[in-house]
Amino acid sequence: MAALHHFKKLGRHALGALGVGLLLSGCIETNTASQGPKVNTSQPVVVGLMVPSGSGNAQTELLANSLISAAKLAVAEMPDAKIDMRVYSTGGDANQAAAAAQRAANDGAKILVGPLFAQASNAAGTAVAGNSINVLSFSNNPDIAGGNVFILGDTFANTANRVVGYAASQGKKSIAALVRADAAGTVAANAVESAAKSNGAAYVGVAKYELTNESAVAAISATKGLIQQTGATALVMDADAAGALPVFAQLLPEAGISSANTQFIGLTRWDKTSEQVRASTGVQGALFAMTDTSATSSFSQRYSATYGSSPHLLAGKAYDGMRAVGTLLQTGSRDALTRSALTRNAGFSGANGVFRFRPDGTNQRALAVATFREGQVVVVDPAPRSFGGAGF
The missing domain is CATH 3.40.50.2300 (Response regulator)
Known part of the structure; x- marks a missing residue:
């Protein structure tokens, strides 16, 4: 249960690491439309x-x-x-x-x-x-x-569209999600659902988790049940390196769910995770997005x-x-x-x-799609350099 101990220890830190996303969130009234002022570009x-x-x-x-x-x-x-x-x-x-x-x-x-x-x-x-x-x-x-x-x-919407779109192009047409049981998780799940529909795939359902040992174990069971019931060929996760990803990288494969049989897809920067997680057997072949590395x-x-x-x-x-x-x-x-x-x-x-x-x-x-191969981060589809081409 090493991963669960790690998860419990990092629970509060994970909230801090996700703080940018969480602190930036919240339903807020949209402003009225504005076209913008006239400017004199010959002057500062x-x-x-x-x-x-x-x-x-x-x-x-x-x-x-x-x-x-x-x-x-x-x-x-x-x-x-x-x-x-x-x-x-x-x-x-x-x-x-x-x-x-x-x-x-x-x-x-x-x-x-x-x-x-x-x-x-x-x-x-x-x-x-x-x-x-x-x-x-x-x-x-x-x-x-x-x-x-x-x-x-x-945004989750931009990332989801890129990685789900790539997975769908590779034949992964049945998409499930595993997300946090909070407002940010809801945004993530909605983004996955929208991306699936936009890319000709089916969104088959979602499992949710909180940052506790009990919730992590329950989420593994719920996710396994969801995949077995729906035949999902891909699982999209919002977990990141500082939060639940190390736990799921261990416990999902132990439950018989790995990227070899159900395509793992990440909505966060999985390239930032530990060498131990990157090298774990269950996540080899997982897909996630990266910025244009160059x-x-x-x-x-x-x-x-x-x-x-x-x-x-x-x-x-x-x-x-x-x-x-x-x-x-x-x-x-x-x-x-x-x-x-x-x-x-x-x-x-x-x-x-x-x-x-x-x-x-x-x-x-513009985002690149990357994967783990023998513990190394490998770009499988480079970030487009302009709009209108592949990847957009």
């Missing part, structure tokens, strides 16, 4: 960067500093785009974010990049909706997307060369937001920061590959 355009500094939390301060550094890097790499970047602290709080957003509007900001958390992003979007200012939030919560709020965060490596190298340290995992979102703004300003159009410009089909070149904003305020990102 004020862009408000909203970061969660001022909260007193050391980790959040480090994240905020990395977001600022990444945004500065994007601006430096686009000298033709005249950007007057100004930083506003939100303290990770919705009320402070609303006040900061209004200050940015009063300072002449034409667009906001950030904030991080969903509640803060929604508040900021509401505060500046009357100014026709769009907000490029770092959140991954699709509930706040829409109106003048666009999200930059990685783009990610290039961004990390440029960031490290500039600042002498590695970027935070979320720093690329600030780079992406500022990169999108700069790319649009380089067009010289007075409508560079409107909704129609932001949602252009060609998208943008980001820290982790190409991405684009969708009309509903969510995003679509």
Whole structure:
């Protein structure tokens, strides 16, 4: 029962590791629509960067500093785009974010990049909706997307569509899910169901778990029953390396369920898991998504060369937001920061590959599909480099 001991010990830590997703979540009212302000691209355009500094939390301060550094890097790499970047602290709080957003509007900001958390992003979007200012939030919560709020965060919907779509193309047409018994798990399950339907596969049901030993054991039994009853040929999991994945990697195969007979599919970064998990027999051949490895490596190298340290995992979102703004300003159009410009089909070149904003305020990102072979991470379908090709 080593895995269960590991699971129990990591239960609280797992919540922290998932904290970005959980803290960014929550059903929040969508903002009213906004097309965006006119801009004069021959003059410096004020862009408000909203970061969660001022909260007193050391980790959040480090994240905020990395977001600022990444945004500065994007601006430096686009000298033709005249950007007057100004930083506003939100303290990770919705009320402070609303006040900061209004200050940015009063300072002449034409667009906001950030904030991080969903509640803060929604508040900021509401505060500046009357100014026709769009907000490029770092959140991954699709509930706040829409109106003048666009999200930059990685979504379950985007990941599920990529990996489920690939699995379906390989003949895995019957999809089951194993997800957390919470709001984030519900979003994950809905994403899997939608991805299955979009890719010509059947969604046959879901099993749920909580971060306890008893729930993990019960989830294994429920999952086995679901697969036996439905004949599911693939099992999609939201578990990650810091949470339930090490447990399921041991207990599912012990129950007779492995990626050899039921295709395992991950919705999180399984390449970040331990060598022990990667090498376990039951997960060989599992499928999961990764960013465009060459783009990610290039961004990390440029960031490290500039600042002498590695970027935070979320720093690329600030780079992406500022990169999108700069790319649009380089067009010289007075409508560079409107909704129609932001949602252009060609998208943008980001820290982790190409991405684009969708009309509903969510995003679509290029992802590679990878697997485990003899304990090694192997890319089986590279991330597309542009929109319209394979993988999209």
